[in-house]
Amino acid sequence: MASITFREVEGSSLKYWMLFGGIGLFVLFGFLSYLYMHHHGHVVTGMDNQVVWGLPHVFAVFLIVAASGALNVASIASVFNKPMYKPLAPLSAILALALLAGGLLVLVLDLGRSDRLIVAMTHFNFTSMFTWNVFLYSGFFVLVGIYLWTMLDSSVKAYTKVAGTAAFLWRLILTTGTGSLFGFLIARALYGSAMLAPMFIIMSFAYGLAIYLLVLAASYAWTGRPLGDVVMNRLRYLLAVFVAAVLYFVVVYHLTNLYFAKMHGAEAFILRDGGDITTLFWVGQIVVGCVLPLVILLTGLGKQRSWVLVACVLVILGGIAQEYVTIIGAQAYPLEMFPGMTMKSTFYDGVVHDYSPSTPEWFLGLGGVAIALLITTFAVKVLRLLPVSLDDATVAKLEH
Amino acid sequence: MKSMTDNSPASPERRRFLGAATVAAGVTLAPGVMLVEVAHGRPEDQAASGAVRWGMLVDATKCASGCDECVSACSTENGWTPVAESKHPKQAPQWIRKLELQDPLTQQETNLPMLCQHCAEPPCVDVCPTGASFKRADGIVLVNRHTCIGCRYCMMACPYKARSLVHEPLNDTQKPDVPRGVGCVEACTFCVQKVDRGDGTTACVEACTKAGHNALVFGDMNDPESEISKRLRELPTKQVRADLNLNVGVRYHGI
Ligand code: SF4
Ligand code: SF4
Numbered sequence: 001m002a003s004i005t006f007r008e009v010e011g012s013s014l015k016y017w018m019l020f021g022g023i024g025l026f027v028l029f030g031f032l033s034y035l036y037m038h039h040h041g042h043v044v045t046g047m048d049n050q051v052v053w054g055l056p057h058v059f060a061v062f063l064i065v066a067a068s069g070a071l072n073v074a075s076i077a078s079v080f081n082k083p084m085y086k087p088l089a090p091l092s093a094i095l096a097l098a099l100l101a102g103g104l105l106v107l108v109l110d111l112g113r114s115d116r117l118i119v120a121m122t123h124f125n126f127t128s129m130f131t132w133n134v135f136l137y138s139g140f141f142v143l144v145g146i147y148l149w150t151m152l153d154s155s156v157k158a159y160t161k162v163a164g165t166a167a168f169l170w171r172l173i174l175t176t177g178t179g180s181l182f183g184f185l186i187a188r189a190l191y192g193s194a195m196l197a198p199m200f201i202i203m204s205f206a207y208g209l210a211i212y213l214l215v216l217a218a219s220y221a222w223t224g225r226p227l228g229d230v231v232m233n234r235l236r237y238l239l240a241v242f243v244a245a246v247l248y249f250v251v252v253y254h255l256t257n258l259y260f261a262k263m264h265g266a267e268a269f270i271l272r273d274g275g276d277i278t279t280l281f282w283v284g285q286i287v288v289g290c291v292l293p294l295v296i297l298l299t300g301l302g303k304q305r306s307w308v309l310v311a312c313v314l315v316i317l318g319g320i321a322q323e324y325v326t327i328i329g330a331q332a333y334p335l336e337m338f339p340g341m342t343m344k345s346t347f348y349d350g351v352v353h354d355y356s357p358s359t360p361e362w363f364l365g366l367g368g369v370a371i372a373l374l375i376t377t378f379a380v381k382v383l384r385l386l387p388v389s390l391d392d393a394t395v396a397k398l399e400h
Numbered sequence: 401m402k403s404m405t406d407n408s409p410a411s412p413e414r415r416r417f418l419g420a421a422t423v424a425a426g427v428t429l430a431p432g433v434m435l436v437e438v439a440h441g442r443p444e445d446q447a448a449s450g451a452v453r454w455g456m457l458v459d460a461t462k463c464a465s466g467c468d469e470c471v472s473a474c475s476t477e478n479g480w481t482p483v484a485e486s487k488h489p490k491q492a493p494q495w496i497r498k499l500e501l502q503d504p505l506t507q508q509e510t511n512l513p514m515l516c517q518h519c520a521e522p523p524c525v526d527v528c529p530t531g532a533s534f535k536r537a538d539g540i541v542l543v544n545r546h547t548c549i550g551c552r553y554c555m556m557a558c559p560y561k562a563r564s565l566v567h568e569p570l571n572d573t574q575k576p577d578v579p580r581g582v583g584c585v586e587a588c589t590f591c592v593q594k595v596d597r598g599d600g601t602t603a604c605v606e607a608c609t610k611a612g613h614n615a616l617v618f619g620d621m622n623d624p625e626s627e628i629s630k631r632l633r634e635l636p637t638k639q640v641r642a643d644l645n646l647n648v649g650v651r652y653h654g655i
Binding site (some may be wrong): 184337 | 510514525526527528548555557559561584641
């Protein structure tokens with residue numbers, strides 16, 4: 001097999017530092033938002049005792065799910081032994097680590113008592129999915145870290161496959177764990193479904209790959225390195241398959257729900273009567289997140305690189321909409337304590353809860369995205385993650 | 401966390417048997433001693449007893465429409481600001497609230513207070529990552545103020561929306577024996593400070609009785625001689641969301 005040269009990106013140019021500074025600004029805004037929320041309490045957010053998990057959770061869950069998905073490209077290379085994907089693997093691993101770090105940071109900074117993080121790391125309750133997730137996340141960092149090491153250090157190269165397989169299996173468990181955070185909540189009509197775990201896995205494939213493609217294309221364009229159509233097309237079709245699978249799962253999930261009479265109210269809320277939530281579902285999740293990207297990726301439009309990147313952006317936006325519908329939608333729909341009865345109280349029982357995220361919540365969420373990008377930007381500068389060239393000729397040599 | 405619950409008898413059958421056995425022993429060996437013990441409260445160095453299961457009976461047929469004596473008594477006893485006085489009503493904690501139900505077909509109305517049901521199988525305790533949510537041996541479900549990290553997972557898990565997050569720094573309405581704090585989750589404690597003092601009842605029950613409605617009864621559901629046990633034997637009662645099989649500590653009549 002032909003060998004590939006990896007090199008750090010040129011990181012002293014003005015362009016690099018402007019990018020770095022721009023992202024850094026968002027990190028700063030995120031941090032200031034955190035300080036503001038922490039000082040005043042959650043009263044300055046749009047969250048209340050009805051919608052208890054707000055926009056920060058939407059971003060956090062999206063990032064965590066995307067993190068495990070970003071590792072896919074590496075998995076295809078090491079686990080499934082596809083030589084073309086090998087040069088793509090290091091970036092995939094670092095993105096996975098960066099996205100997970102961003103997501104976790106948002107999750108942790110949104111705690112009512114974020115100052116008690118040490119409590120969360122010293123007191124464990126093993127009936128809680130959250131506790132399991134703490135271990136799943138730490139394990140992910142360790143395994144992907146080792147995997148990355150085997151790829152970068154030629155003296156341990158022999159272990160790449162083992163480390164890659166371990167990381168791959170772990171990421172499947174991790175996303176199952178994230179999905180189960182919701183799947184185990186019996187109280188909420190729209191959760192408590194075993195469908196959520198596999199659905200989260202397939203969603204992670206799509207989001208992770210979309211982010212990967214964007215970062216790959218951007219770094220090659222901005223550093224002036226050649227990126228051939230062979231790579232782009234492979235990833236483009238892979239993305240189309242993942243997006244189609246997401247659509248399939250979403251349809252099956254709602255169809256099975258519609259089968260149960262007790263779910264009719266909740267389903268009607270998401271699909272028809274939910275106002276903003278319904279709009280986000282149909283326009284955001286289905287049209288923007290699935291239908292449009294599929295059209296772009298599978299038609300002639302997909303032959304143009306800029307359209308592929310548009311499709312990636314749409315998949316990401318659709319993914320955020322999907323998490324919003326999943327997390328906020330299920331809380332906005334009132335708990336049914338007395339089925340068939342109308343309910344009234346000072347605690348907003350029986351009414352749909354509206355939620356509008358406040359500015360600090362937006363910036364906290366975006367701060368998580370920014371952290372992930374900042375880590376990636378820094379990593380490609382200090383580590384040899386990106387092949388010098390990915391033009392068609394270089395890639396063709398790998399396949400033979 | 402599990403090990404803690406394992407110390408106390410887990411199944412309702414076993415608990416009932418133990419409860420009956422203890423009471424029987426109390427009655428035959430030393431009449432009076434048992435009763436005195438329960439009535440006098442619990443010294444601080446003594447663990448809550450698994451022989452007791454505190455519970456509440458709500459007779460919805462007696463709960464008056466428009467009355468909120470129980471709610472204001474709770475807010476006074478436990479030091480949380482009444483919603484009407486709160487600047488942020490949607491974010492204000494509510495430990496107990498009045499629910500007005502109506503059957504859309506028959507127009508029949510029902511009034512009842514909703515509060516933490518002190519589930520024997522509490523989902524909030526299951527999901528709490530730090531073990532801050534816990535169930536005492538005597539069935540009271542509480543939040544440890546020192547280990548709650550405010551993740552709000554328990555609020556997502558509770559089927560009765562019984563829990564609230566303290567959204568803003570607290571003013572000076574706090575009570576010395578009811579610790580609260582911004583960023584932590586809280587809920588009805590069955591007035592644990594009163595119970596441990598030996599009052600044998602809660603603020604809401606006292607207020608309801610004083611107002612002459614007598615819709616609420618509090619007591620040890622394991623003691624066959626307690627008023628609540630007697631009433632529970634006579635009145636048909638239901639558990640809210642009985643489908644979840646949480647074996648709740650608050651039973652409703654007339655719903
Ligand atoms: S009613 Fe809610 S808060 Fe109370 S014990 Fe049950 S699950 Fe926990
Ligand atoms: S908010 Fe507090 S009590 Fe509730 S699950 Fe989280 S740590 Fe436990």
